[in-house]
Amino acid sequence: MSNPIRVTIWNEFRHEKSHEEVKKIYPDGMHVVIGNALKERGFDVGTATLDEPEHGLTQAVLDATDVLVWWGHMAHREVQDEIVERVQERVLAGMGLIVLHSGHHSKIFKKLMGTSCSLRWREAGENERIWVIQPGHPIAEGLPEYIDIPQVEMYGEHFDIPTPDELVFVSWFKGGEVFRSGCCFFRGKGKIFYFRPGHETHPIYYQAEVRQVIANAARWAAPTPGAPFAYAGGRAINVKEPLEKLG
Ligand code: ZN
Numbered sequence: 001m002s003n004p005i006r007v008t009i010w011n012e013f014r015h016e017k018s019h020e021e022v023k024k025i026y027p028d029g030m031h032v033v034i035g036n037a038l039k040e041r042g043f044d045v046g047t048a049t050l051d052e053p054e055h056g057l058t059q060a061v062l063d064a065t066d067v068l069v070w071w072g073h074m075a076h077r078e079v080q081d082e083i084v085e086r087v088q089e090r091v092l093a094g095m096g097l098i099v100l101h102s103g104h105h106s107k108i109f110k111k112l113m114g115t116s117c118s119l120r121w122r123e124a125g126e127n128e129r130i131w132v133i134q135p136g137h138p139i140a141e142g143l144p145e146y147i148d149i150p151q152v153e154m155y156g157e158h159f160d161i162p163t164p165d166e167l168v169f170v171s172w173f174k175g176g177e178v179f180r181s182g183c184c185f186f187r188g189k190g191k192i193f194y195f196r197p198g199h200e201t202h203p204i205y206y207q208a209e210v211r212q213v214i215a216n217a218a219r220w221a222a223p224t225p226g227a228p229f230a231y232a233g234g235r236a237i238n239v240k241e242p243l244e245k246l247g
Helices: 020-025 030-041 059-063 081-092 101-105 107-113 210-219
Strands: 006-010 042-050 067-070 096-102 119-134 146-157 166-173 180-188 190-195
Touching: 006 030, 020 210, 030 042, 030 067, 030 210, 067 101, 067 180, 067 210, 081 096, 081 107, 081 190, 096 101, 096 107, 096 210, 101 107, 101 190, 107 180, 107 190, 119 180, 146 166, 146 180, 146 210, 190 210
Parallel strands: 006 042, 006 067, 067 096, 096 190
Antiparallel strands: 119 146, 119 166, 166 180, 180 190
16 A cells, blocks of 8 residues: 555634634634544644744655645734745645635735735625536545535635636535636646635534545645656756757
8 A cells, every 4th residue: 555645734723712603613723623534534644833833834844745735814924935935845846735715815825826816705604506517537536516515605706816727616606606616726746726615614624525625635636756847946957968969
């Protein structure tokens, strides 16, 4: 059997400490609940949070991470730029990154996308129907035709991201909006998946299909040997000797 995929769940871990309503749903933090979903499915799981030294994302931790999961909301600005650059470099070198829900406005996601990553939103507890629009995609493995989440915060288009390289899910909301809720991107040698569900005041990370998607995404985003990646660390290659004679 091959080695388990090593996943690090990064959580800002502030709402769970400061908001009673959130504490009731996630007493130990969302990272623990998401981590259990992955442990149950055979992943090797570690966690890291904002208030740890270096936000828990030391070079050693990142070097031993195949896929990083990111949840942040109220403290995006407190994430040090130096750590964001460290994460970006690891993604370009092949580490997978799964950005959840309000992570759309995280420094790392905006840096990797290059756009505002803004969107429309409404907090009304309406339902969301997430349609699988790419049924053959590895992230859709084992899912029904759609996932219904009974109570969510709405995110609507326009979502200011670059056109995704692969689009797996599109959401419909009772209030009438639609949203690209499962988006794949390739950056350098790394794979990135943005997945919309997960507002902190609803128990969304306990829902079986949501847990399945995160596990599928971690499997998809894990590094594969692929072809050589020459530009690690951002260096350019001076090709002094062409493969064929030039004249
Ligand atoms: Zn939210």
